[in-house]
Amino acid sequence: MHAFDYHRASDVTSSLALQRQLGDSRFLAGGQSLLPMMKLRFAQTANIVDLRDCDELCGIAVEYETLRIGAMTRHADVAASKDVREAIPALADLAGWIGDPMVRSRGTMGGSIANADPSACYPSACLALAATINTTGGDIDADDFFLGVFETSLGEGELVTGAEFAIPDAASYQKFRHPASRFALAGVFVARFGEIVRVGVTGAARSGVYRWLEAEEALSRQFSVEALEGIHTPITEMNSDVQADAEYRAHLVDTMTRRAVLDAMTRSRD
Template sequence: MYSLNYHRASSVADAVKQQKKGEDAKYVSGGMTLIPAMKSRLAAPSDLVDLAHITEMKGIKVSGKTVTIGGATTHAEVATDAKLKAVCPALSYLASHIGDPHVRHKGTIGGSIANNDPAADYPAAMLALGATIITNKREVPADKFFTGLFETALKDGEIVTGVSFTAPAKAGYEKFRNPASRYAIVGVFVAKGKDGVRVAVTGAGDDGVFRAKGMEAALAKSFDPAALDGLAIPASSLMSDMHASAEYRSSLVTVMAKRAVAKANG
């Protein structure tokens, strides 16, 4: 590891101040994406500004159907929060299947969303739930936040301080996991709310997380796994790698979507 400067931010304002001081400073929370990138020399920041101890960015609030989750809230906290489980068990289930216990107790929802790893779980949930991504400067609809592989609408110095969404009437998440990393080779989050049905896919798209509009239309007519019979995402829009071909991922999307709907229906 090369030398760098470490700053433990005490507040969002302090984090922004420290980031501006560095020549090439990066924010870090759980470090589940950034630290491996640094180890492989894909990233070499001059400074790390630690967000993990900022109290104002922690916690889960549930008011009726409105859910707000702080950006520094860990996956383990999302997985075990009783109030969240009561209104959106699908998101708690998703969080409980991220990585291993170490990852779940260190990784944060804000960090996952900000990095937008193409195989991360939360981006699919945010898209399917129609969530709003809250930063220290503005609020961005999830549909406009995720812009490509490892790319988001975040500007320099901007921090994901939290997310908010209205809990859907029904939701489900299923993924086909890489047996080693537990990242999603394909993951599908399905949600049915007052604004209709939304289906989001992670792990498969050649440009990152995306909504499956054809599946949404089919499920809007009949929210049942059978409604997806014969439907498939074109392989031409999906990625191929050492873990799965685009054709295999196409098949998996349909299978995971059916399982997610079945889970949403209980």
């Protein structure tokens, strides 16, 4: 890891001012994504601005048909939240399956979204649940936020402050986990809003998180596993590495999607 200077501020305004003053700097949320990347020298910065004291970035609230989660809310808090469990149980499940207890007690939703790790779980939920990403530069639709592997539309010096998730009629997240890291070799979030179905896929594609439009179209016509008959993930779009080759990842996406549909059918609020 390269040397860096550590800084803390008490609120969002002072954190942004400090970041502008320092220049070469990165915001630190839970540190479960950024710090490992820095240790491996995949990322480096001269300064770290820790957001742990920004209490205004924490919290969970349900208003009308929207669930809002503050950026600094820990995975463990999302998993344990009664509001999340009642509004979107699949999102609570997703948070409860991230990493291990230590990771869940430190890692934050906002940090996961801002980092856009290609194997992270939250981005798939953001796409499937038609989320709005709240930032200090304005609100961004999830469809426009994730641009690629570790790449988002977040502007220079801007900060994710939270996310607003549309509450679906039914949803499920199914993940095939790497046995050591617990990252997704393939994770699929399926959400149904009336006759509209959205499918977010993480951990599998070379381009990072994406919506599987062909599956969405089929499931919007008929929300059942049978609707996916003959529909398969294009192998050419899948990532291939020492963990799993492209063919295996494509098979996992197909399988996790079908499992998610089956599970969502048992959770319908209709």
